[in-house]
Amino acid sequence: MMFGPFLFGAPLALLGLIALPVIWYVLRATPPAPQEADLPSLRLLDDVTPRDETPARTPWWILLLRMLAAAAAIIGLSQPVYAPGASPESEASGPVLVVVDNGWTSAARWSEIRSAAAGALDGEGRNTAGHLLLTAPKSLNADPSERLTKTELPQRVNSLDPVAWGVDREDALARLEEAGLEPGRIFWVTDGLDPETALPFARALSAVAPLSVYAAPPRGPSAITALSSDADGATVRLTRADTAEDSQRYVSALTLDGAALATAEASFAKDQADAQAVFDIPAAALARIARFTITGSEGAGSVWLWDSAARSRRVGLVSGDSTAQPLLSDMHYVRKALEPFATITESSLPDLIAANPDAIIMTDIGQLAPDLEIEVTEWVQKGGALIRFAGPRMAGQVDNLVPTPLRRSSRAIGGALTWEDPQSIGSFPATSPFTGLPTPEDVRIRQQVLARPDPELASKTWARLSDGSPLVTAASRGQGMLILFHVTAGPDWSDLPYSGTFVEMLRRAIAAGRGEAVSDSEGTYSPDIVLNGYGRLVTPDSNATPVAASDFVGIEPSESHPPGLYRGPSGTRAINAAAGYEAELVTDWPAGTRLLGDAEARSARLGGPLLGLAGLLIAIDLIIALAIAGRLPLVNRAARAAVLVALAFPAMQAVQLPAEAQRYDVSPSPYSYRSSPGYGVDVNVTGEIDKATEAALDMRLAYIKTGDGAVDQATLAGLRGLSLVLYRRTSVEPAEPHDVDPETDALDVYPVIFLALPAGAEPLSSRAVERLNEYLRNGGALFIDTRNGGDMAGSDSFADLDRMLPGLDTPPLSPVPQDHVLTRSFYLLDSFPGRYQNRRLWIESSGVGDKAERRGDGVSRLIIGDADYLAAWAVDEHGRPVYSVDGGDQQRELAKRFGINLIMYVLTGNYKEDQVHLPALLERLGERDEDAPAPEDRFDFNNIPPSPDGGPN
Incomplete structure (x- = not known):
């Protein structure tokens, strides 16, 4: 039975509304008259004039409360359904095809989409069948030809969730043709996005049967489409579909386990589809970020996964050089080489070990303190990569944190181990991560530390000089690796820091030290953790398959390759649902398409809420009756206590304020100074410094x-x-x-x-x-x-x-x-x-x-x-x-x-030091006085006796 936009599954229950007047009369009826009994003592009242008294009646507002409870119960038992889109003439129109867009763009308003699709048959006849077609390709998608009753269709729709990839409307049309279905009408519940595929799809559906469309575009920003980062932070790009007004959204930077490290705001101006959220956070915190997510937004597109390939390497630097002139130090060249691809931290070794970077680079440090050497060894064995550069200190003494034993002297031109000519870089062994790098012909090595002959030296060598001596050696230590460049990181011993090969050698050394392949086009990546349609991290199912490294460029998310992190030889690679996505609303629909708004497409079953309302009203009536009868003393006491607290609270505040002011009234003690002849200035303060x-x-x-x-x-x-x-x-x-x-x-x-x-x-x-x-x-x-x-x-x-x-x-x-x-x-x-x-x-x-x-x-x-x-x-x-x-x-x-x-x-x-060259400079300029004594003829000041006051003569 249908009454306007309301449908009733059990209309006979509405006959109970006829009983409402009877219930009203019963509730307000006068109580029966009391029985009369003659008492002798009442004769004293014979002379009192009697007055007519009206017996007590039930208050009108309690009667209204009880009547509403009865009406709600009766209407709820009739199984009402609110379906504004239903029409009486559609009962005999034949089967209804319900088409649902269930891609990640539908997640933001999935509850509305699911409600609209579940009520698609509410206005149809009792025997009308429904068919379901999902536009996002999935192996478990229902066959469109499967017949669903008015009870089965809502159950099927309510069991659905959005998927983490996009829709494929061409695939949906192909499946509809294969089913051979001839529906009486088609109801398409869509996300209202992507006109390039939506319009052809709507035309194809309207050619099959009359088409009704309910478009539910997502609210707010729909996706994170790009990410860029550098040593100072990261920038996230957002896009949205609805540009009618200004809006502000927040993006959170999270670790893999969900801990929030930072939040940034993205501001959208009116008619602006894109915005940026800028994160200015320290390098150590930046390296811990695994994903960015839009706060308060659902969908796989609202999450951007940050893989190890895109994230900057975290590298710690420890130098054996003084920092008095940093531009002349070895660390300057290492820093410049690392800046394009790494986040750099310079600190002490214990602090770097605690931060656990991807690699630690030490320049010209010969040996460490015994306890610190043990600590560094343990860090390497747990998977750390220690990269060292040689220098004078290492040539004189070295600890055990080297891949191969070294000679206690350096090979140099004019040294104890003499070269006649500088050497050039020779070859990179086939097993070396440097394989494939061009050999710079203009690089010359003038000095190096030599490795002692060892049977395993060849297998530990990553780079050789032209005479065959090792230039770079490496060896595994536990789960980590020790890597040694046998030259300085600066240009003192070689020209290598001046070449571009030095940058690539460092990049590959860091990657190889972490057990990662250097080439990004080799190997296979298996799904490690993936996103579901709501943007939550889940374990991949059996349908997720590995991806070849060469196929990652331009890969589209799908059921076989859902958005997520994939682990392989170079660490982790990410597939993001909204990479490069541009949100655009469909504004022009084919002629003859019936467009339904939210009120028209949404249907709601009202039976359960009405019965719940009836129960609530009855419970309120019972509590009121007990309170009037004085059967709820605890309620009365609680009310009195609340009044007392409300009155006492201002007085308590007045008492506390002076104490708080006194507690924070602290005056600093002034500093006093006194002069101390001969020893500068001493500081006397109240307390100790x-x-x-x-x-x-x-x-x-x-x-x-x-x-x-x-x-x-x-x-x-x-x-x-x-x-x-x-x-x-x-x-x-x-x-x-x-x-x-x-x-x-x-x-x-x-x-x-x-x-x-x-x-x-x-x-x-x-x-x-x-x-x-x-x-x-x-x-x-x-x-x-x-x-x-x-x-x-x-x-x-x-x-x-x-x-x-x-x-x-x-x-x-x-x-x-x-x-x-x-x-x-x-x-x-x-x-x-x-x-x-x-x-x-x-x-x-x-x-x-x-x-x-x-x-x-x-x-x-x-x-x-x-x-x-x-x-x-x-x-x-x-x-x-x-x-x-x-x-x-x-x-x-x-x-x-x-x-x-x-x-x-x-x-x-x-x-x-510069004054030594002054005589030569004056001679070269022709300005030196011929009568001035030469430097070697200067007076010997060492033989001057001290002056009586102790000052210089």
């Missing part, structure tokens, strides 16, 4: 406490004496020296740290040694005084040093040459005496052979002597010398001058 803050406020010298009281006291006295002479003779005004613990204290705030080695001292911890290594790599200077006064030419002279500082990354050392800047940084010196005379001072070697060049800024970060310099500088609280000196006051004065030269050398670098 740590040593790092003091050293940042005033330049101070520092020394490492050894635990030997006599040695530490002598060291402190020596640094006080050196600070005093610096204050009197130079513009450097050091404050009171600090003792430091390299394991816990900040070291970077001190320009130089002194260490006096006591006899039989306990070795420093591995953490302390590694922090000293970091201090030296970051530009700090370490002065070590062995105090033994012996000849340090033999290797045994460094036994105490190796024992106390195990794992110190010591560069190759050599005695200070006569023309070194240390001899003229402030005073002109030809020797470096301390408490003992005729002793050598050792600094970082500048190279090998006649063509040796200083690396970086040329300032040695490690200086070692044995003349007990600190004792020669030591003074007591009155400024008087504490210890005797072999050569008397003359030698003590020279020791002080060396101390000043040392601090000037550390603070100012090698700027005095």
Whole structure:
């Protein structure tokens, strides 16, 4: 039975509405009169005039509540259906074909689409059959020729979900032709998108039978269509179909397990279909992102999966070079080579291991502290890739984190292992990841570290020189890999950093170190995790098949290859549902097509909601009756308590506000300063300031406490004496020296740290040694005084040093040459005496052979002597010398001058180096005075006695 837009499955139940007046009369009827009984005491009321009283009746609003409950129950039992699109004349029109667009673009309004399709037969006759045609290709799609009753069709439609790929309307027409179905009318529920295929499809359907169309375009942005990234963040491109008004949407960056790392806003202007969401997040967080999703939007197109091929590699850098002149360091060339394809992080090794990047690159680090070496080894065995470059430090000493044993010297032109001519790059073995790279003919190798002969050396070699010696070697270590370039990362030893081959070699080394193939056109990728139609990550089913690497370009999502992450030889590759998608609404439909809006196409079964409403009204009536009868005391108490809380809350706030104001009323204590003659400025504050803050406020010298009281006291006295002479003779005004613990204290705030080695001292911890290594790599200077006064030419002279500082990354050392800047940084010196005379001072070697060049800024970060310099500088609280000196006051004065030269050398670098060339430049310009003395004829200032006030003459 049909009544306007309402259909009734059990119309006879509506006869119960006739009983509503009877129910009304019963509910409002007057109660029966009470029985009369004569009581003797009532005779006292005989003289009272009686008044007519109306018996109590049920209130009108309770009657209305009960009548509504009865009516809702009666109408609900009649099984009503709201179907505005139904018409009486369609009952005898024949079978109805229901066509549904179930691609990913329908997910945003799938509930409306499913409701419209489920009610397609609500206005039809009792015996009218339905047929279902889905436009998204799927192996389990129903056969359009299958007959579905009015009960079966809604059940079938309600069991459907959108798929994660797009529609294929041509395939749907082909399946309809194969079925040979002749429907009486066609009802197409569509997403209203893609005019290029929608219009031909509508014309084909209207040629088969009268066509009604319900178009439900998605709300808001429909998809993420593109993604770009760099070292500073990522940019996501969104598109939408409805451009009628402005809108703002939010995009979230998520990890693979769903943790949100960042959110960005995309703003759509009116008549604008595209917008961008820009993520400005750190590189470490960027590397953890696995997908981007539109907040509050459903559908596979609202999710963009970020695979390892598109994501930048995370690479950590650790350098053995000082950063005083970063453009001259090895790390500068590595950084420039990595920038096109990697996200770079420069930090300490423990921090990088905790961040777990794709690879860690170390340049010219000879050895690590024992505990740190173990930590790095464990990281590599768990799958890390450690890439190392050689250098002077590695040529002198090396730890076990190398793919093959090395000789303890470098092969160079003019060195101990001599080349007659620079070598060119030879070949890349067939098993090397560098296979296929062009060999640069103009690259020359001038120096390298040599591998020891080994039976497995050939299998570990990735690149060779023209004479067959290894240039790059690699070996597996657990699940990870060790890779060694036998040359420096900078141009000191070779021209390789100048070539484009260097960039590609690094890229392939990082990929191979992670166990990934280098070529993107080889291998097969299997589905690892895929998206369903709602944009949720699910496990792939049996219909998802692997994809050849060469087929990933331009692949279209389908049932065989659903959107998701596919794992293969180069990590993971992604198929995204909306890659390159452009949303466009269908605005022009074929003539004769009946277009239904939301109200016309939507049908709803009202039986269940009406019965639920009746039950709710009855429950409300029962609660009201019990409350009036006083049977709900708890309800009354709760109401009274709520009133009391509401009244007390303002008073509680008034009491709390003064306490809160008092708690946050904290005034900082002022700083006060006082001058300290001879030792700069001391800081006195209320409370304590740590040593790092003091050293940042005033330049101070520092020394490492050894635990030997006599040695530490002598060291402190020596640094006080050196600070005093610096204050009197130079513009450097050091404050009171600090003792430091390299394991816990900040070291970077001190320009130089002194260490006096006591006899039989306990070795420093591995953490302390590694922090000293970091201090030296970051530009700090370490002065070590062995105090033994012996000849340090033999290797045994460094036994105490190796024992106390195990794992110190010591560069190759050599005695200070006569023309070194240390001899003229402030005073002109030809020797470096301390408490003992005729002793050598050792600094970082500048190279090998006649063509040796200083690396970086040329300032040695490690200086070692044995003349007990600190004792020669030591003074007591009155400024008087504490210890005797072999050569008397003359030698003590020279020791002080060396101390000043040392601090000037550390603070100012090698700027005095340029003055050596001044006479030659003047001669070349023709401006030199012929009567001026030549450099070799200058006066020897070393023999000038000290002035009475201690200042320079």
